[in-house]
Amino acid sequence: MSTLLKLAALLLPVAALGLPPSDLLERQDGCTTPAVGAYADVSEKNLPDPWKFASGSAVATPADFACRQAEMSKILQQFVLGDLPPPPDSLTATMSGSSMSLAIKVGSNSKTISVSITKPSGGGTAGGPALIAVGGASIPVPGAVGRIAFGNDACAAQSNPASHGTGWFFDLHGKTHSAGATLAWAWCVGRIIDGLEQLGAAKTGVDPKKLAVTGCSRNGKGAFMVGAFEKRIALVIPQESGSGGAASWRISDSEFAKGKNIQTAHQIVRENAWFSPKFTTYVNKTDTIPGDNHFLAALVAPRGLFVIENDIDWLGPVSTTVAMRAGRTVYDALGVKTNMGFSLVGGHSHCSFPSATNANLLSFFNKFLLGSGNTNDVDTSKANVTMSDWIGNWSAAPRLAA
Incomplete structure (x- = not known):
């Protein structure tokens, strides 16, 4: 298929959503859904329907629901939470006693943090x-x-509205990144899990x-x-x-x-x-x-x-x-x-x-x-x-x- 035909295939569903042609669909985890920023305002007094895509089509299969979850995530990011960044460019974990150290790099920015772990009893090598x-x-x-x-406050501060942009999440992603503190915490916890997986x-x-x-x-x-x-x-x-x-x-x-x-x-x-x-x-x-x-x-x-x-x-x-x-x-x-x-x-x-x-x-x-x-x-x-x-x-x- 030519590049023009591929682009046309993407634009048709976008037009059906009433979105501007520049807001192309985004493919992720096997789902093609509008990108963050592409969802239109609604007028809905009731709770929005989880069983209906933004396009109006119905969720009918488990695969559909996985794609609707991706859409729900993007909607919350666009309107309430800010953008969730991808994983960092690099992360190196080391363990010393009960402390795990994470050296994280995003672009030209780097940060090293420490995480205290109290090991579960009887865990063994598994x-x-x-x-x-x-x-x-x-x-x-x-x-x-x-x-x-x-230490969520160190990741992204929650002192007052003006504290947005403070913390090691923002040191890595920039002070003006759109994420609110709660979404930043989700990204930071992800890095802790990265370290656990890397070390074993x-x-x-x-x-x-x-x-x-x-x-x-x-x-x-x-x-x-x-x-x-x-x-x-x-x-x-x-x-x-x-x-x-x-x-x-x-x-x-x-x-x-x-x-x-x-x-x-x-x-x-x-x-x-x-x-x-x-x-x-x-x-x-x-x-x-x-x-x-x-x-x-x-x-x-x-x-x-x-x-x-x-x-x-x-x-x-x-x-x-x-x-x-x-x-x-x-x-x-x-x-x-x-x-x-x-x-x-x-x-x-x-x-x-x-x-x-x-x-x-x-x-x-x-x-x-x-x-x-x-x-x-x-x-x-x-x-x-x-x-x-x-x-x-x-x-x-x-x-x-x-």
Whole structure:
């Protein structure tokens, strides 16, 4: 086929999307989807449909869903998170005692960082599971699970909106890079996993195929982002992530309009640098974004996801419940509904882990990291919600189970 014919073949679907001809499609992982920057605004009060491509065509097969996941990732990057860079040009890992050193190079920029690892017990030469703690862990962790400390503030600062551009992510990619802090953290965690893979389990004590990530509050947002954008994470445990994590931007705006003291998009960009500067264009019109945070759950699927929330108004219990139940419908269509759990028991202080949730959390550790048993079927919330108000216009979910 001639070059002109190939170009014409690319331009036809773009025109069908109503996109300018210059926004060519991007092929990645076997999928041809519009590139970041090519998605049009919408007018959608309900949560955007995960079973429909931006072109309007239906998701009908497992291969379709993999391509829709790629599209959801690009939509979130374009409107909310900023651009996720590719892996670095080079990375060299070394191990000294319990410290892993990573020498990273991107273009002409280089950075060396250190990561502290507490090896899991009994891992041997094959290595054992480990939990990556974004800014620390607020959940009980089984003794057989090791710990990896991730200094997310050093990767990308979260002091205030003006802290955007500060941290070793930006030292490598440039101070004006579009990524918000939470997406930058996902890239930085990816480099830790690169190091674990490069060194091997015999040196690190960690099996890089048995990794979990957690964090609470602002770091819970980060843990959710790490899990959504770093596919090598086996189990994702965001705790009380609220707005920008488990909560829907649209539903939080709706709750705010009803008088709830809830964190919204237009507030969050004035508080910190968690999201891309590009997001400021949309914080007062979130219903024009062709995605929302139920897409985060869809991006983690079918891997393990246990979402822990609270009944504090600021976190948006109605918003988190609807968005995460919407996410569970994706897991259900994939035939792995219980790979995702949602727990909102409430009645405790922020980031204080409720003991009533312990057995459910342990079931996720057991299945995804320790290789024993099945997860509990967890869908617990004190919030009363009507799902049809938010997903009633979705296409029928395809049967994607093997």
